[in-house]
Amino acid sequence: MANISLQDVKALRERLGTGMVDTKNALVEADGDMDKAVEILRLKGAKGNAKRADRSTSEGLVAATANGTTATMIELACETDFVAKGDKFVALSEKVLDAVSAAGAASVEEAVAAPAGNQTVGDLINDEAAILGEKIELRRVASVTGEHFAIYLHKTSKDLPPQVGVVLGYSGDDADTARSVAQHISFANPEYLAREDVPAEAVEAERKIVTEISKNEGKPEAALPKIVEGRVSAYFKQVALLEQDYAKDNKVSVGKVLSDAGVTVSGFARFKVGA
Structure with missing residues (x-):
C-alpha cells in the first residue's frame, strides 16, 4: 500500500x-x-x-463574446450561488463560451455537441459537474449577427458573476449610444426589435383582451376603436425595443435615439439567470 x-x-x-x-x-x-x-x-x-438530474438550477451566470460578425451569449446554470461565484465554475463558463463561439452554435443542442478540446461541451460540463458536486447545465445559447456589438453584463450582486447579459448587434459609429441601449435592454426587457416583428397572433390576442377590458369599463361604443388602438400601441411600447421610452430620457423613444445617433440595430439577445 x-x-x-x-x-x-x-x-x-x-x-x-x-x-x-x-x-x-x-x-x-x-x-x-x-x-x-x-x-x-x-x-x-x-x-x-x-x-442530481432532477435538481433545479436557479443560480449561475451569463457570459458573452464577439467573434467576427457574430456574437454569442450563454447562460450556464448551477444549483447554488456558492458554486456560481467559484473560480472553477467561472473558468468552466469561459471554456464553454469559447467552444460554443468557435463552433458557431446557435442553440443548446448544437452547443453541447460542439468540440471542446478532445471532448464535447456536454462532456466537459458533465465532468466539471462531477467534480463540483452540483448539477450544471447549459440552459440557453443566443447568437446575434452584426457589423459591431455592444455587450453589457450586469451583476445583481457584487459577490456574484454577471446575472443579466445583453448582446446588441448594430451598424454605425456611435458605440456609446449602442452600449447605452444595451443597458436599457437589460432592465426594460423588450421581446422584439420593432413592432413589425411582433407576431400577428400576439397582437390579435392583445387586441381582444384590451377590447374586453374597455367594454367592461363601460367605455362608449363609439370610442372603443380609438381606445383599443391606443392600448395596443401601449402594448407595442412594452414589447418592442424601438417603440420603448428611452431609459435615460423617457420623452423620446429608443428608435429616435438610435436614428439620431446613426445606429441601426440588427438584433439583440437578453438573458437573466433563472428567468
Missing part, C-alpha cells in the same frame, strides 16, 4: 476541487497513482450527476 501524504491530497484537491475525504479515499484506492485517482473521482462524480 502506497504512503499517501498530505501534500498528495492537497495537490489533487487543488487540481479538482474535491473534498478532503473523497480525495484521500481515491488516492488510497488508486495506491497513490494520481491519474487513476482522478479517474476514480470522475467516475464517482458521474454517478452523482445521474442522481
Whole structure:
C-alpha cells in the first residue's frame, strides 16, 4: 500500500476541487497513482450527476463574446450561488463560451455537441459537474449577427458573476449610444426589435383582451376603436425595443435615439439567470 501524504491530497484537491475525504479515499484506492485517482473521482462524480438530474438550477451566470460578425451569449446554470461565484465554475463558463463561439452554435443542442478540446461541451460540463458536486447545465445559447456589438453584463450582486447579459448587434459609429441601449435592454426587457416583428397572433390576442377590458369599463361604443388602438400601441411600447421610452430620457423613444445617433440595430439577445 502506497504512503499517501498530505501534500498528495492537497495537490489533487487543488487540481479538482474535491473534498478532503473523497480525495484521500481515491488516492488510497488508486495506491497513490494520481491519474487513476482522478479517474476514480470522475467516475464517482458521474454517478452523482445521474442522481442530481432532477435538481433545479436557479443560480449561475451569463457570459458573452464577439467573434467576427457574430456574437454569442450563454447562460450556464448551477444549483447554488456558492458554486456560481467559484473560480472553477467561472473558468468552466469561459471554456464553454469559447467552444460554443468557435463552433458557431446557435442553440443548446448544437452547443453541447460542439468540440471542446478532445471532448464535447456536454462532456466537459458533465465532468466539471462531477467534480463540483452540483448539477450544471447549459440552459440557453443566443447568437446575434452584426457589423459591431455592444455587450453589457450586469451583476445583481457584487459577490456574484454577471446575472443579466445583453448582446446588441448594430451598424454605425456611435458605440456609446449602442452600449447605452444595451443597458436599457437589460432592465426594460423588450421581446422584439420593432413592432413589425411582433407576431400577428400576439397582437390579435392583445387586441381582444384590451377590447374586453374597455367594454367592461363601460367605455362608449363609439370610442372603443380609438381606445383599443391606443392600448395596443401601449402594448407595442412594452414589447418592442424601438417603440420603448428611452431609459435615460423617457420623452423620446429608443428608435429616435438610435436614428439620431446613426445606429441601426440588427438584433439583440437578453438573458437573466433563472428567468
